[in-house]
Amino acid sequence: MRHPSRSPRRARPRPWVLVVAPLTALTGLAACTPSTPTPDLSSYLEQDLDWGTCDGVATNAVDEELFANPDLECTSAEVPLDYTEPEGETAQVALMRLPARGEAEGSLLVNPGGPAGSGLSFVAAQAPTWQDGRLTERLDIVGFDPRGVGASTPSVDCYSDEEYDAGEVPRFAAVWDVTSADQAEELATRCTEGSGGAENLVSVGSTNVVKDMDVLREVLGDDELTYLGYSYGSELGAMYATEYPDNIRALVLDGGVAPDLTLPDFRVSQLAVQQDRFDDLAALCAESGDCVLGDDPRTASDRLHEIVQPVVESPVATDDGRELDVWDVYAGIIGGLFSEAKWPDVISALTALEDGDPEEMLALRDASFGRTPDGVYTIDADVNIAVRCMDYPRSTPQEHAAHARELAEVAPMFDLEVLTGQDFRSECDAWPAPPTREDPWLTDVPELPETLVVSVTGDPGTTHDGGVALAEALGSSLLTVEGKQHGAYLLGGSRCVDEIVEAYLIDIRTPPDGVRCSL
Template sequence: MRTHNRATKQRKGLAPAIAIAASAAFLVAGCASTAPPDEDGPTEDLQSYLEQDIDWAGCSGSATNTIDEELFANPELQCATIEVPVDYDKPDGNTAQIALLRLPASGEADGSLLINPGGPAGAGTSFVAANLPLWQDSPVAERFDIVGFDPRGVGGSTPSLDCYSDEEYDAGETPGFGAVYDITTAAQAEELADRCVEGSGGVENLINAGSVNVVRDMDVMREVLGDEKLTFLGYSYGSELGAMYAETYPEKIRAMAIDGAVDPTLSPTEHRVSQYVAVQQRFDELAVMCSETPDCVLGADPADANDRLHDVLEPLIDTPAVSSDGREVTIWDAYLGINAGLYSEASWPTIISALGALDKGESDEILALRDSFYGRTAAGEHTIDLDTNIAVRCMDWPRLSPEEQTTAARELGEIAPMFDLDELTSGTFRDECEAWPAPPSRDQPWVTPTSDLPETLVVATTGDPGTPYTGGITLAETLGSSLLTVEGKQHGTYLIAGSECVNDIVEAYLLDLETPPEGARCAL
């Protein structure tokens, strides 16, 4: 087994909003589906897209926020955009632009490693740029161009998908998210859909945002990048894109590594339950950690932690706290902040500190956690856009009736009592996609068992609250993949968790298609 000295060994984890959004699932009804693209290859109608040239240039003018402005200024990075049809049934119609960022291979390139960091709403361009020192120290970057892409509607890709402004998110003028979205009337669902249509440049852009089209975009990327077969790394929601691509284009897979897998055998509501079981487990473990310290805000007995959490948070329902910069902190903000911190064990002390401060009337720490959920910059930019997440999921997931959505909220409160406040679980809730202008375009289940794939690799972490460990087992079985089990409490491990064990195994696979032996395990 090779070992490599890493320039940075820090547990950054995936962006928490991406992690939550990637797995958030509240829908169970049957969904409409569209036929997959021609598996024998691209149609003649797409030739102009497949034959386009990529004009790589510096990235300094490609950033869409102040954080990326600094990251993208690195002269070792290159950026470009490619065109794809907005609607693949109308290839001669309107086009979308997909933003790409690459770190060229330091040696002779064998091809490209295409990366999706999760979501829906994760920008691959930002992910590669933010982790540049880690990639530069990776042997994969010696032989492969490292290419991050922003799925349609995300980051630098256009048209953008917008429903609310950053200012409206800051002011709490958007649907709150706890167990489910706090949409309680048909009028609220209609307002959301209308705002998303208007902010996305029209119905066509909005209803073509689903994963089915993102997968087709990935095949255009593969072709335009000059790769006969795809080498892909997908985190979290990227497991869905990778598996769907593999099912649609099995003959075009060279290598596919999945880190944090969504279970394709579960309905969205079933997956949501499995996720909240894991979230509650992480909170229970956090409560034990807290109880071992003096004056724990959650109490000396971990069994009382849920009630103590409610005592701290419930006052925010009627009277939001006010931060030092004048922003209100609502119950929804607090839960988003807690979720953000639970996605990496290294952040648990931050949650405990934030709750202790909030109990004393100080809200800046919990607001900082909420801001990390959205990737909020000091300039007030939300670099992780849940508008896009909603748009994609409304085209991916079957929709619930009000009765089913309300039942789902109640069930989540029961299996994860940390969320069981009346404000989050006891209302009458409606599906946020109820008034969407088109039915879903993805099948359920979104991938079925296959034996026609080359060797693929799934990495699954035992204490992952975003994509629970059992999902990794199931996706590996579905795709006939090798499985690497990682002992730890974090969402996303390869490269970003500082584990040489994980890195070596994944890199041996990506470079030389060497899969680990059955039962392979690492520990964080």
């Protein structure tokens, strides 16, 4: 059944005065200047959204089951493929809505991170939590798949699921396993051809996604944006705030990314914290008295190397015919580190692996990629590479190889020749267009309305120091959450966090300075 679009504008009162932004916008975001004519986007901003069922929208069996919830509605919005040529080719941004239970006062736009996270999948998975909660008394919950992701177009496709299963793709641990110009060229060629051409491939960078978000705000009928972004989604939210400061009602940035670090510096800070979490895991393991990582957490990294070295030399056959290699092992370990609740699973998988059984580690590896039982990858590393290649400046091969060795120094759990000791080069070396962001990615921040950054003290994905720096850069309120996992709102089971975030999203009521929650 088709549902009418609620597209007329809804002006909503708010208890604060919007500060007028400075005339200059964020460097690198292609801001309009007197010498750059403002593109005419009226045909996009005036489109009506045709909400209907979500039948046929899912791209995998897991989502198909989630999307069958009859309370969910789906549609898509048209945006320019290239914002400098709005009359040219177009892209389609897939949307999912969990409607407010009463008369909606606006929409909450949601991005779960990545790059490559599906907002549709996230909203569908969290719908049972939201359906009877406070948010849906007042707001429609709207997830979107950024261009390149999920049900949106253009799609990015470099390698098949079968090639991911076989390990015939670039692999990632501390850095991507790209060690030659030929490998970098092959990656760029595969992605260009699989995405329907260079114009499609290079359109998926964050600067375009931020512009898409403002089109979505307009066609959803909202004078101002209410937004929830996790991890990479915090980058999108902060970039949006800087480019469209007059269009903000509320921003929650959970797992805030450090805005003041270059990519190499961010990776150093990130891996240092991942090493801390591995050391914590090793300490937990040592409490058992018969720990596969040994009784002394200070030597756990060396023990890890002993456990995985046989896999480096000879991948292990698994029950479904695949082989588990060292890159798979590290994908499983890193994925497990992102939630303290998963640490016993990592310990058990390492114990089984040393005994010659790879199945538990394979399951952790599959979970980190969102691989479904039928072999479909729901977390797309192809999209992740494509977005980052349009976001970050390239390093030289010499810089990249030196960076890999620096990462091994700050995180000795990665200090294996195959992971950090080779002559690596940027996976983006042969990309068909230069990046469209500066590095660091956030500068010249104007005064903004009240926003909220949520940061977990032991987050192994986006460090707490980075969350503090993001809050300072944006002039945001900061909610510090004691815990050791990535992300907090809805993800950590903390009523304290959930109530504070929802009070802000509904009533723009930020927590008092110094308030802390725990997971």
